[in-house]
Amino acid sequence: MKTSTSSDKHPFPTRIIVIVLWLLLWQAAYLAVGEDLLLASPAATLVRVAQLAVSGSFWGIIVQSLGRILTGFLLGLVCGTAVAFATAHSRWAHAFVSLPMNIIKATPVASFVILALVWISGKNLSVFIAFLMVLPLVWSNVHQGIKSTDPKLLEMAKVFRLPHASVLRSITVPAALPYFLSAARVGLGFSWKAGIAGEVIAIPTAAIGTQLYNAKVYLETVDLFAWTAVIILLSVLLERMMLVGFDALTKRLNRMKREVRE
Amino acid sequence: MKIICRDVSFSYGEKQILRGLNFTLQPGSRTALMGPSGCGKTTLLRLLAGLERPDTGSIAGLPPEGVAMVFQENRLVGQLTLLDNLSLVAPRRPARELETLLLELGLGEEAGRYPAELSGGMKRRAAIARAAAFQSPLMLLDEPFTGLDEQNRERAARFLLHHARGRVLFAVTHDPAEARLLDAQILQMRDLGRNDEK
Numbered sequence: 090m091k092t093s094t095s096s097d098k099h100p101f102p103t104r105i106i107v108i109v110l111w112l113l114l115w116q117a118a119y120l121a122v123g124e125d126l127l128l129a130s131p132a133a134t135l136v137r138v139a140q141l142a143v144s145g146s147f148w149g150i151i152v153q154s155l156g157r158i159l160t161g162f163l164l165g166l167v168c169g170t171a172v173a174f175a176t177a178h179s180r181w182a183h184a185f186v187s188l189p190m191n192i193i194k195a196t197p198v199a200s201f202v203i204l205a206l207v208w209i210s211g212k213n214l215s216v217f218i219a220f221l222m223v224l225p226l227v228w229s230n231v232h233q234g235i236k237s238t239d240p241k242l243l244e245m246a247k248v249f250r251l252p253h254a255s256v257l258r259s260i261t262v263p264a265a266l267p268y269f270l271s272a273a274r275v276g277l278g279f280s281w282k283a284g285i286a287g288e289v290i291a292i293p294t295a296a297i298g299t300q301l302y303n304a305k306v307y308l309e310t311v312d313l314f315a316w317t318a319v320i321i322l323l324s325v326l327l328e329r330m331m332l333v334g335f336d337a338l339t340k341r342l343n344r345m346k347r348e349v350r351e
Numbered sequence: 352m353k354i355i356c357r358d359v360s361f362s363y364g365e366k367q368i369l370r371g372l373n374f375t376l377q378p379g380s381r382t383a384l385m386g387p388s389g390c391g392k393t394t395l396l397r398l399l400a401g402l403e404r405p406d407t408g409s410i411a412g413l414p415p416e417g418v419a420m421v422f423q424e425n426r427l428v429g430q431l432t433l434l435d436n437l438s439l440v441a442p443r444r445p446a447r448e449l450e451t452l453l454l455e456l457g458l459g460e461e462a463g464r465y466p467a468e469l470s471g472g473m474k475r476r477a478a479i480a481r482a483a484a485f486q487s488p489l490m491l492l493d494e495p496f497t498g499l500d501e502q503n504r505e506r507a508a509r510f511l512l513h514h515a516r517g518r519v520l521f522a523v524t525h526d527p528a529e530a531r532l533l534d535a536q537i538l539q540m541r542d543l544g545r546n547d548e549k
Contacts, residue, residue, distance in 0.1 A: 245426040248400045249440040249485055250417030259439055263430040 129314040137315035146295070151323070154215065154297040158284035161219025165280065166273055168220070169227025173265075177235040190225040198222070198283045202290045211291035215298070218287035219280035226279065227272045234268030235261055270335055277331055281324050352378055352488040354399070354519060356543075358408035361394060368394045372408070372543045378488070381512075381520040383530030386540030392523040393423060395540075396491050399521065419485040419518075423493040425478040427466040433477045434462040441484040452480045455510050457503070471498040479507050483514035490515050492522035496529055508532035 099107070112131050119130040129137075141147045176182040198218060205217050238261050246256045288298020297316060304312035354376040361369040368391040376382060384392050397403045398410060400418045427436050437449040453462050456476040466474050475498045482490060495511070496504045511520070512534060524530055530537050 241422070241424060241426050242428060244402055245420075245422065247402065248418050248420050251439065255439060255442070259428055259431060259435075263428075 126308060126310055129311040133311050134314040134318055137311045138318055141315055141319070150295050150297060150300060151319070153295045154285070154288065155323070157213065157215045157296075158219045158281055161216040161221075161284060162223050162277060162280040164216070165220045165223030165276065166227055166269075169224045169272070170231050170269060172224075173228045173231035173235060177232060183232070186228070190228055193221055194225045198286050199290065202287045205287075206291055210293075212293040214291040214293070215284035215287045215296070219284040222280040222283045223272075223276035226276045227269065230268040230272035231265050234265030237268070238264040273335075274328065274331065277327055278324060281320075281327065285320055352412055352414060352519065354410065354412040354489065356408070356410050359395075359398065359405040359410060360407045361391070361398060361403060361405050363394075369398075369405075374538070374543050376412075376519045376521060378519060379517050381515065381522075381533055381535040383522045383524050383533060383535035383537050384540060384543075385524060385527070385530065385537055388525075390540045392540055393493055395543075396420075396493050396521070396523055399489070400491055414488050417485070417487055418489045418491055419482040419487045420491040421478050421482045421493060421495045423497075425466070425474045427474060427477055427481070429466055432463050432465055433458060433469075433480075436466070436477060437481050437484040440481055441486065444484060444486075449480075449484055452483055452514075453477070456480050456507060472500065472503055475499055476503060476507060479511065483510065487518070489519045489521070492520070492524075492533075494524060495522060496524075496526075496532075504529070505532065 115131050119128050122128045125133070172186060176186050201218060201221055202214060205214055209217060242260050243256070246260060251259075285298045285301070288296040289302050290298075292299050292302055297320060300316045301313060304310070304316060356372050356374050359369060359372040360367070372395065384395065386392055394403065398405060399413065400420055401413060427433075428439060431439060433453060434446065434449055437452065438444075438446065441449065450459065450462050453459055456479060458473060458476055458480065461469060461473060461477075466477070469477070475496075479495060482492070490511075492511070496507060499507055508529075520533065520535065522530070522533055522535060527537065
């Protein structure tokens with residue numbers, strides 16, 4: 090799986106200029122359309138985001154949506170990784186699991202949402218949807234990572250009769266880790282967007298998706314743009330936090346290894 | 352521990368690599384196996400390491416606890432430091448003992464460094480230290496001195512002679528000088544196959 094690397098990143102001033110240019114284009118489009126109902130202006134959107142931020146229910150809505158979607162995301166990470174390790178060494182097990190995983194990948198989110206509404210409450214639907222988005226992604230990536238383990242190192246482990254736990258910890262997990270991190274990064278974006286889409290259809294109380302739905306029903310275009318901006322900001326923030334978290338975790342593991350040695 | 356190969360044959364698919372090998376490795380013996388490229392020396396090492404099974408015949412006396420081996424490639428774990436690579440195969444040995452092994456091969460300063468940070472010769476010495484760290488009565492060496500300069504070759508040979516004491520040492524090499532460094536009895540691959548024909 091290809092993800093952006095540091096070489097894809099542009100210098101900070103370039104990024105600022107690009108953002109300003111796009112905001113200007115947005116403003117130009119707004120002026121050209123000249124109808125608030127069809128297109129909100131950047132300024133009105135920004136003001137509305139600020140108004141929402143100081144309103145009583147805003148942070149509660151965000152915490153609840155985030156909580157549900159992150160729960161589904163984390164469950165997907167854990168289950169996807171566990172299933173990948175469980176099926177890595179059996180062709181039959183892999184074939185057995187790959188069928189439902191491929192079906193999940195190919196099925197539109199809306200189909201799952203409508204089907205799942207029959208089984209579970211609208212409140213918990215985004216947990217399920219976020220879980221489904223990340224499960225096959227993590228499973229296939231971690232499986233690929235396990236398969237990429239250097240066979241010569243595995244032979245070395247066999248000759249020296251290394252215990253399974255040591256092989257897992259020192260050889261297999263390090264080989265699979267970059268694939269896991271890549272899947273987690275992509276999966277977070279997927280599950281976040283799909284979870285919100287699920288909320289739009291299920292309309293639970295106190296949810297970002299419900300706010301989007303209400304904005305559409307009441308033709309509050311500025312609200313629609315404001316909540317969309319909030320979703321984008323949270324998505325960027327979550328990804329940054331996850332990268333920082335993974336980085337800190339890697340450094341901590343390395344430090345622990347050094348401390349044990351000393 | 353005596354290792355006895357009886358009438359060992361091995362093929363990769365249609366291609367017969369080894370045919371009717373018969374030999375015995377006595378406890379504490381040192382043997383250098385020589386022969387032209389592609390004659391099956393590494394395949395024989397893989398059989399002795401338990402990585403392959405003979406098509407016919409048997410190999411008796413292989414240690415159940417595993418084999419100390421220097422592979423043709425270093426096969427160090429990239430995510431682990433040199434000391435952790437040694438500790439991986441010898442988790443019960445104190446870190447000080449493992450550090451001493453690295454020190455004896457001139458790697459005392461590199462114990463906390465990762466394989467990618469080291470030269471080819473350093474990695475080779477680390478692979479030799481790892482084999483010495485693993486306490487098995489059988490030590491297999493596949494071209495153990497590859498990439499080492501004269502001084503380090505002699506140092507590694509002295510190290511191996513010391514740490515292989517009491518073990519069966521079986522090395523594959525192209526160079527008779529390396530066999531002499533290891534004070535090993537030279538065996539030609541072609542002679543092993545003829546033993547059963549005699």
